[in-house]
Amino acid sequence: MAIRSTEIRPILASLRKHRIPALLIVLEIALACAVLCNAVFMISQRVSDIQLPSAIDQQGLVTVSLRGTDDKLVGSDIPRNLAALRGIAGVQQAAVTTSLPLSHNNWGWSFGVSPDSAVANRKNINVSLYFLGEGGGKALGLHVLQGRFFNADEFAGSKFDTAALPETHVVVMTRTAASRFWPGQSALGKTIYSKPFYYTVVGVVDDVLRPNVYTQNTSKSYDAIYFPMSAAGSKGAFSYYILRGAPKDRDRIMREAEQKLAELNPGAVAKGKIYMDIRNDYFADMRSMAWMLVLVCAVMLAVTAFGIVGLTSFWVGQRRRQIGIRRAVGATRGQILGYFRTENFLLSTAGVLIGMLLAFGINLYLMQHYEMSRMPWYYLPAGAVTLWLLGQLAVLGPALRAASVPPVEATRSV
Amino acid sequence: MFGYYLELALRSLKRNKVLTTLMVLALALGIGATITTLTVLRLLSGDPLPQKSARLFYPQVDPNSKQGYVEGQTKPDALMTYPDAMNLLRAHRGTHQAAMALTQAKILPKKANANPFFSDAVMTTADFFAMFDTPFKYGSGWTAADDDNRAQLVVIAGFLNDKLFGGANSVGRTIHIDDHDYRIVGVLKKWAPQPRFYAVDLGGRSYGDGDAVFLPLHTARSMKMRPQDTECYAAVPDILNLETAPCEWLGVWVELDSAAAVARYKAFLDGYAKQQVALGRFHRTDTSLLNLMGWLRQEQVVPDDVRLQAGLAFGFLLICVVNTVGLLLAKCLRRSREIGVRRALGATRREIFTQFMVEAGIVGLAGGVLGLLFAELGLFGIRHQPAEYASLAHLDLSMFAFTFVVALVASLVAGILPAWRASVLAPAPQLKAA
Numbered sequence: 001m002a003i004r005s006t007e008i009r010p011i012l013a014s015l016r017k018h019r020i021p022a023l024l025i026v027l028e029i030a031l032a033c034a035v036l037c038n039a040v041f042m043i044s045q046r047v048s049d050i051q052l053p054s055a056i057d058q059q060g061l062v063t064v065s066l067r068g069t070d071d072k073l074v075g076s077d078i079p080r081n082l083a084a085l086r087g088i089a090g091v092q093q094a095a096v097t098t099s100l101p102l103s104h105n106n107w108g109w110s111f112g113v114s115p116d117s118a119v120a121n122r123k124n125i126n127v128s129l130y131f132l133g134e135g136g137g138k139a140l141g142l143h144v145l146q147g148r149f150f151n152a153d154e155f156a157g158s159k160f161d162t163a164a165l166p167e168t169h170v171v172v173m174t175r176t177a178a179s180r181f182w183p184g185q186s187a188l189g190k191t192i193y194s195k196p197f198y199y200t201v202v203g204v205v206d207d208v209l210r211p212n213v214y215t216q217n218t219s220k221s222y223d224a225i226y227f228p229m230s231a232a233g234s235k236g237a238f239s240y241y242i243l244r245g246a247p248k249d250r251d252r253i254m255r256e257a258e259q260k261l262a263e264l265n266p267g268a269v270a271k272g273k274i275y276m277d278i279r280n281d282y283f284a285d286m287r288s289m290a291w292m293l294v295l296v297c298a299v300m301l302a303v304t305a306f307g308i309v310g311l312t313s314f315w316v317g318q319r320r321r322q323i324g325i326r327r328a329v330g331a332t333r334g335q336i337l338g339y340f341r342t343e344n345f346l347l348s349t350a351g352v353l354i355g356m357l358l359a360f361g362i363n364l365y366l367m368q369h370y371e372m373s374r375m376p377w378y379y380l381p382a383g384a385v386t387l388w389l390l391g392q393l394a395v396l397g398p399a400l401r402a403a404s405v406p407p408v409e410a411t412r413s414v
Numbered sequence: 415m416f417g418y419y420l421e422l423a424l425r426s427l428k429r430n431k432v433l434t435t436l437m438v439l440a441l442a443l444g445i446g447a448t449i450t451t452l453t454v455l456r457l458l459s460g461d462p463l464p465q466k467s468a469r470l471f472y473p474q475v476d477p478n479s480k481q482g483y484v485e486g487q488t489k490p491d492a493l494m495t496y497p498d499a500m501n502l503l504r505a506h507r508g509t510h511q512a513a514m515a516l517t518q519a520k521i522l523p524k525k526a527n528a529n530p531f532f533s534d535a536v537m538t539t540a541d542f543f544a545m546f547d548t549p550f551k552y553g554s555g556w557t558a559a560d561d562d563n564r565a566q567l568v569v570i571a572g573f574l575n576d577k578l579f580g581g582a583n584s585v586g587r588t589i590h591i592d593d594h595d596y597r598i599v600g601v602l603k604k605w606a607p608q609p610r611f612y613a614v615d616l617g618g619r620s621y622g623d624g625d626a627v628f629l630p631l632h633t634a635r636s637m638k639m640r641p642q643d644t645e646c647y648a649a650v651p652d653i654l655n656l657e658t659a660p661c662e663w664l665g666v667w668v669e670l671d672s673a674a675a676v677a678r679y680k681a682f683l684d685g686y687a688k689q690q691v692a693l694g695r696f697h698r699t700d701t702s703l704l705n706l707m708g709w710l711r712q713e714q715v716v717p718d719d720v721r722l723q724a725g726l727a728f729g730f731l732l733i734c735v736v737n738t739v740g741l742l743l744a745k746c747l748r749r750s751r752e753i754g755v756r757r758a759l760g761a762t763r764r765e766i767f768t769q770f771m772v773e774a775g776i777v778g779l780a781g782g783v784l785g786l787l788f789a790e791l792g793l794f795g796i797r798h799q800p801a802e803y804a805s806l807a808h809l810d811l812s813m814f815a816f817t818f819v820v821a822l823v824a825s826l827v828a829g830i831l832p833a834w835r836a837s838v839l840a841p842a843p844q845l846k847a848a
Binding site: 025034284286289292296310318 | 592
């Protein structure tokens with residue numbers, strides 16, 4: 001669509017005559033552009049949160065929580081339960097753990113890198129603690145990047161005394177946690193402290209999410225460390241049985257495992273869940289918010305388009321005679337079509353310019369009052385282009401009707 | 415006269431059905447979205463105990479170390495240690511006072527072959543029931559003496575009573591919790607404050623059903639029941655003995671009946687913190703005493719997303735109103751000639767203005783009715799969401815009425831500009847063009 005200034009001038013003259021309807025279209029496009037940019041930005045943020053990676057075998061993992069067991073008997077109960085679970089067809093690995101990524105079941109503590117770090121030290125780094133029973137690394141499907149995972153002696157030797165931290169001296173941490181404790185250095189062989197406890201890093205694993213994630217600071221969501229723990233020394237802290245199998249078997253494994261644990265532990269409450277459901281439940285609110293935003297955007301764009309159709313149709317209706325005259329003195333259909341499309345283009349341009357400013361302002365406001373980060377600049381032109389296209393699409397119908405006005409209309413009295 | 419306007423308006427709306435439908439539909443969508451989100455917002459930010467909330471206060475003190483402390487600017491932690499909670503309770507400075515923590519109670523039904531199940535439970539002290547005005551169906555709460563004697567008593571919720579005893583009066587019967595027998599002293603009627611204000615920072619849900627079991631704090635603790643959330647501020651030699659560990663795990667509420675009582679209590683709390691500093695237990699003197707609604711605001715109980723949704727819905731309604739202004743304007747300008755004729759025949763500007771406002775009002779009412787339908791649809795959708803407040807999302811009478819207020823205000827605001835434009839049209843040129 002080539003726009004010549006000779007075509008624009010009559011359009012501007014006519015818009016000046018219809019100042020209020022023209023302003024209304026500009027205002028509507030501006031508002032739609034502002035809301036659209038921010039809504040799409042919010043959607044993209046939620047989608048990226050929902051897709052946060054976590055380096056465990058999420059697809060094949062089955063969990064059964066077992067609560068209400070007798071803490072004094074766990075030393076013999078856990079090995080018996082695990083042996084029974086390993087007998088289920090399709091189970092490749094089985095182990096126990098205190099918590100799972102995205103389970104809301106957080107055990108947090110803070111550690112420092114100097115021997116005098118106490119728990120309340122402000123320079124300490126807050127991490128989530130996962131305690132794993134023997135075989136837990138394989139059952140979860142952790143990827144060891146450096147060093148090694150715990151050996152059998154370390155599992156057997158770890159226990160809880162009366163303190164909140166375990167009686168062991170080895171720890172495995174995620175890549176992100178390692179780089180937070182010792183930026184730019186290898187964590188292997190280094191020690192974290194929480195007086196009077198200290199733990200030496202024997203391995204670094206790929207990033208696994210914490211039981212709760214931080215949507216504003218996603219790198220904080222990976223500050224997790226792993227401790228070995230023996231069944232006898234766990235004092236009832238092991239609340240999840242985890243089983244790993246092929247994704248196609250997971251529903252059956254989950255049902256059989258829940259049933260088996262309930263039979264073996266009649267006084268306790270067993271509840272099975274495939275891991276993907278734990279993950280999906282965690283993000284359920286976010287997902288429904290994202291869908292609600294998508295819905296609002298779609299309806300809003302439709303309403304804007306209808307508004308443009310309505311006002312342009314009215315204009316076309318009002319100017320049938322003028323159009324007829326223009327056609328009679330030699331204007332082609334294409335020129336009439338071009339006229340209305342150019343007119344809409346000018347209005348849209350004014351609208352998106354105001355809209356982009358408004359979108360920027362709304363984003364600033366949201367950053368101040370809500371947990372919201374800065375919108376990347378490219379959302380603004382993307383929103384602008386969307387509304388330009390929407391405007392051109394909406395104007396097409398009325399403009400085609402205008403173009404089909406026959407020249408003979410000029411001779412008719414209104 | 416009004417009847418005549420009504421007739422004119424209906425005729426004009428009928429003349430251009432597509433345009434009218436578009437206007438009503440757009441307005442209805444905006445209203446539906448706004449009412450849906452406002453209903454949820456109102457549900458979540460409502461007052462959980464309207465008759466009592468102004469008299470309920472949440473005292474806070476700060477046992478953390480000096481490190482990072484800026485006097486007057488550092489907020490005390492949300493939870494309290496056991497010694498502090500007990501000191502405040504024993505001081506008896508409020509009309510009522512209670513300490514509480516949440517836990518999970520394993521309940522074993524007495525029927526043969528019944529499976530045990532976990533229920534939400536509150537470990538608390540005797541004043542809980544009188545302070546929060548919990549309605550009893552049978553029996554009552556326990557006494558302060560029962561607290562001290564570690565009596566094995568329990569108050570259960572109506573829904574648990576229905577489940578275990580078929581709704582019969584179960585006072586005096588026993589219930590098996592965590593492998594111990596407790597005697598039931600009271601059964602509550604349905605009691606589920608929204609939000610569940612006392613649970614907000616104790617590690618529980620904020621909305622949804624109420625708690626099932628209420629146990630005396632000292633009794634439950636001697637049976638090794640553990641609080642849902644524990645925050646420790648120093649190295650912990652013995653995590654199982656929470657009564658002496660440097661850990662916070664209790665919430666304390668006090669009832670204060672007058673502004674003077676509040677001022678006295680705040681002075682008492684400040685004095686308490688200073689005394690603890692003198693004793694070497696505390697290092698920080700800041701305290702806080704917020705009332706119930708102030709506390710909920712500070713803890714930001716209403717999810718950000720819900721407030722964002724409401725804001726978004728208002729933005730959407732604004733777009734719909736602008737859209738309606740445009741379409742009404744288009745309609746009324748198209749009828750310039752009709753207006754000219756009416757003016758020439760003696761209609762005043764005010765009459766033309768009223769006529770167009772009536773037309774806008776009809777669009778608004780229709781938009782309201784349809785908007786109500788959209789709102790019901792939206793709330794139906796929300797009830798099928800996984801959020802914990804989902805099942806409570808219903809349109810009540812006041813929101814029903816509010817829908818029409820919003821619809822009328824929106825349409826009349828939208829109608830002002832077109833009606834004014836119509837009323838100031840000079841009649842002569844319109845007639846000449848004919």
